[in-house]
Amino acid sequence: MPMREDLGRLSGYHSPQVDVAVRLNTNESPVPPPAGWREALQKAVGEIPFHRYPDRAATGLREALALHHGVTRDEIFCANGSNEVLQCLLLAYGGRGRSAVTFEPTYALHSHIARLTGTPVIQGRRAADFTVDEGEVRRVLAEAVDPVTFFCSPNNPTGTLEPDSTIEAALAVSRGLVVVDEAYGPFSGRSAAALAERPGGDRLVVVASFSKTWSLAGLRLGYAIAPAPVVEALEHVALPYHLDALTQEAGRLALDFAGETEKRVASIVAERERLQQRLARLAVDQWPSEANFVLFRPLGRDGHDVWEQLLERSVLVRDTSNWPGLQGCLRVTVGTRDENDVFLSALEEVLG
Numbered sequence: 001m002p003m004r005e006d007l008g009r010l011s012g013y014h015s016p017q018v019d020v021a022v023r024l025n026t027n028e029s030p031v032p033p034p035a036g037w038r039e040a041l042q043k044a045v046g047e048i049p050f051h052r053y054p055d056r057a058a059t060g061l062r063e064a065l066a067l068h069h070g071v072t073r074d075e076i077f078c079a080n081g082s083n084e085v086l087q088c089l090l091l092a093y094g095g096r097g098r099s100a101v102t103f104e105p106t107y108a109l110h111s112h113i114a115r116l117t118g119t120p121v122i123q124g125r126r127a128a129d130f131t132v133d134e135g136e137v138r139r140v141l142a143e144a145v146d147p148v149t150f151f152c153s154p155n156n157p158t159g160t161l162e163p164d165s166t167i168e169a170a171l172a173v174s175r176g177l178v179v180v181d182e183a184y185g186p187f188s189g190r191s192a193a194a195l196a197e198r199p200g201g202d203r204l205v206v207v208a209s210f211s212k213t214w215s216l217a218g219l220r221l222g223y224a225i226a227p228a229p230v231v232e233a234l235e236h237v238a239l240p241y242h243l244d245a246l247t248q249e250a251g252r253l254a255l256d257f258a259g260e261t262e263k264r265v266a267s268i269v270a271e272r273e274r275l276q277q278r279l280a281r282l283a284v285d286q287w288p289s290e291a292n293f294v295l296f297r298p299l300g301r302d303g304h305d306v307w308e309q310l311l312e313r314s315v316l317v318r319d320t321s322n323w324p325g326l327q328g329c330l331r332v333t334v335g336t337r338d339e340n341d342v343f344l345s346a347l348e349e350v351l352g
């Protein structure tokens with residue numbers, strides 16, 4: 001039997017994982033999580049009652065996250081990566097007769113997951129500088145039926161931060177949920193979570209991830225900060241015991257190392273600034289970034305060609321050159337100082 005007909009039109013979401021010396025294509029942290037965290041986890045593993053189902057409510061982890069963000073436990077929902085949070089949001093609030101709204105170019109999984117859940121997608125456009133114009137927010141939301149509106153701040157793959165005013169405009173114009181994906185939030189030092197106190201804040205959902213800023217992409221843990229009724233709806237659609245005991249414990253322990261994580265974030269930000277200064281001397285356009293990656297466009301060169309020539313030098317970046325609105329662009333993750341230097345000299349060589 002063929003799979004669901006509407007799925008056939010959707011190509012999966014893949015970033016090629018090629019074996020190279022310098023891998024700067026998926027925005028992971030270039031450094032492993034704190035050694036102290038690993039030790040604490042090894043100890044904790046000996047105590048986990050693996051013959052029992054995990055705490056379905058993830059009480060300990062949610063309490064720790066609530067404390068970290070100054071909210072209450074019933075305002076936190078946890079899942080296997082923030083992508084599962086997004087999927088639960090769309091299962092609960094999307095579907096036929098509803099819509100998902102994105103402003104392109106942005107994180108491809110917002111519209112992809114929407115379509116997987118049978119939610120029609122309405123795509124707005126970003127301005128030339130990749131910001132979302134408030135007029136565009138009004139125009140797109142006017143035609144959307146019961147929308148779940150997605151923002152990404154800082155935006156992947158452009159690096160731009162979404163101003164509060166844009167998110168407030170979406171909350172004012174629509175009566176649906178407004179979701180702000182903050183997978184890279186801590187790199188910017190900003191969060192839309194504070195807008196929960198403003199009009200429409202009872203429909204605001206902030207989504208966060210352990211994958212980037214916490215150096216824990218291998219763990220698969222993400223969460224939402226949302227009004228309690230939204231959290232209840234998400235629990236309604238999540239599979240029973242979806243979050244295993246090990247992940248709950250690992251995440252809870254990670255929060256004990258928040259100070260170390262902040263230092264790592266600060267050093268990646270410093271390295272990003274150095275990378276951008278060096279890029280400024282090359283024949284590329286680049287966009288200011290508030291994240292751990294930089295979008296750039298080689299001038300007078302075919303983007304895919306440059307990507308291939310970097311790959312020949314064992315440097316893998318993200319080829320975004322044929323994405324709508326990103327013609328000729330490539331996205332590079334901020335790596336270690338050494339990795340960035342290898343990337344920069346390879347790029348220098350390729351650009352001649």
Ligand SMILES: *Cc1c(COP(=O)(O)O)cnc(C)c1O
Nearest residue numbers: 081082083107156183209211222
């Ligand atoms: C990397 C990324 C995520 C992370 O997803 P996880 O499932 O938590 O690994 C979420 N949103 C955006 C925009 C990302 O770039």
